[in-house]
Amino acid sequence: MSQDQVEILRKQVDEINLQILELMNKRAGLVQEIGQEKLKQGINRFDPEREREMLNLLVENNNGPFTDDTVRHLFKQIFQASLDLQKSDNKKVLLVSRKKKAEDTVITIKGVEFGGTSPILISGPCSVESYEQVREVAENHVKRGLRTLRGGAYKPRTSPYDFQGLGVEGLEILKRIGDEFNLVTISEIVTPSDLELAAKYVDVIQIGARNMQNFELLKAAGRLGHPVLLKRGLAATIEEFIYAAEYILSEGNSQVMLCERGIRTYEKATRNTLDISAVPLLKQETHLPVFVDVTHSTGRRDLLLPCAKAGLAVGSDGIMVEVHPDPDVALSDAKQQLNIPQFNKMVDDLLASGLYKQEIPVAAR
Ligand SMILES: O=C(O)C(=O)C[C@]1(C(=O)O)C=C[C@@H](O)C=C1
Numbered sequence: 001m002s003q004d005q006v007e008i009l010r011k012q013v014d015e016i017n018l019q020i021l022e023l024m025n026k027r028a029g030l031v032q033e034i035g036q037e038k039l040k041q042g043i044n045r046f047d048p049e050r051e052r053e054m055l056n057l058l059v060e061n062n063n064g065p066f067t068d069d070t071v072r073h074l075f076k077q078i079f080q081a082s083l084d085l086q087k088s089d090n091k092k093v094l095l096v097s098r099k100k101k102a103e104d105t106v107i108t109i110k111g112v113e114f115g116g117t118s119p120i121l122i123s124g125p126c127s128v129e130s131y132e133q134v135r136e137v138a139e140n141h142v143k144r145g146l147r148t149l150r151g152g153a154y155k156p157r158t159s160p161y162d163f164q165g166l167g168v169e170g171l172e173i174l175k176r177i178g179d180e181f182n183l184v185t186i187s188e189i190v191t192p193s194d195l196e197l198a199a200k201y202v203d204v205i206q207i208g209a210r211n212m213q214n215f216e217l218l219k220a221a222g223r224l225g226h227p228v229l230l231k232r233g234l235a236a237t238i239e240e241f242i243y244a245a246e247y248i249l250s251e252g253n254s255q256v257m258l259c260e261r262g263i264r265t266y267e268k269a270t271r272n273t274l275d276i277s278a279v280p281l282l283k284q285e286t287h288l289p290v291f292v293d294v295t296h297s298t299g300r301r302d303l304l305l306p307c308a309k310a311g312l313a314v315g316s317d318g319i320m321v322e323v324h325p326d327p328d329v330a331l332s333d334a335k336q337q338l339n340i341p342q343f344n345k346m347v348d349d350l351l352a353s354g355l356y357k358q359e360i361p362v363a364a365r
Pocket of ligand 1: 048078
């Protein structure tokens with residue numbers, strides 16, 4: 001074959017490439033329409049039966065020279081690319097997505113900006129145990145210029161025999177102290193029917209890791225319209241986490257903050273494995289504030305400070321950490337909560353690192 005003949009054949013190949021390209025994109029357009037319809041109907045994108053039918057039809061009509069296996073392989077690649085296209089299209093339409101809203105969501109409560117220019121420390125005891133216990137923490141908050149107080153009133157515990165929380169009494173304590181010290185209060189709610197009452201007591205409803213895919217709770221929190229802090233599930237992928245947040249936004253509530261709290265892996269040295277890359281990923285993919293819970297992810301006092309620094313360094317909007325006046329006698333998480341002097345040391349170290357700034361300047365206290 002002469003060089004000229006190769007050139008002539010290549011010209012034909014170029015033309016066919018363009019035809020294939022046009023047909024592939026025409027096909028992709030149809031697949032996108034199917035994808036949107038599937039999203040509306042809540043049908044799974046992946047349809048192996050449909051793929052099998054298409055492969056059978058193609059193989060039946062294959063006259064070579066490509067083998068049937070090659071045809072199957074090539075078209076499987078096209079199906080995969082089509083699925084990816086449907087997936088990224090679906091992401092584009094999510095309300096939580098940066099593609100939907102480019103600017104950061106900033107949630108302002110009692111003058112505190114979550115997701116604003118400076119990171120926020122969310123801290124307090126694991127469980128609300130008594131007025132005196134929470135008050136001691138709150139007094140220290142005020143001294144340290146902190147504005148956000150967490151405390152659990154409903155405790156979803158691994159064992160049913162462990163302390164389950166004070167319930168409404170715990171919420172009442174938080175409300176009283178939040179009002180007394182002008183602190184933003186956060187507490188976990190586990191039952192949809194408790195949400196409305198809880199919103200009267202606390203400024204932010206927390207939906208915990210074990211309830212991240214409790215869709216009825218998510219929808220009810222969405223309808224409530226009260227700020228929500230949503231924690232990542234123990235074994236949830238980033239995609240599942242994002243969809244969980246979408247449930248809340250889809251019901252009309254855009255005041256949602258995300259919290260990475262570690263995921264379950266084979267590693268036993270820490271309570272969970274802090275997925276630090278989740279922070280920049282969630283910041284890229286969504287416009288919501290992102291926090292890092294260093295207490296539940298590590299379960300170790302000695303790792304709280306370095307992990308908090310890491311969280312801030314990768315762009316989190318703040319850190320969540322547990323502090324108790326006397327952790328040894330705490331009714332939950334005794335091993336991992338800081339006492340007040342330890343907590344103050346952590347605040348000092350974070351300030352010294354330059355990653356965290358004084359929330360209320362000394363002069364304004
Ligand atoms: O027909 C569908 O249901 C599609 O979503 C389209 C399509 C395709 O590329 O043809 C894509 C993914 C599915 O797994 C099956 C088929």
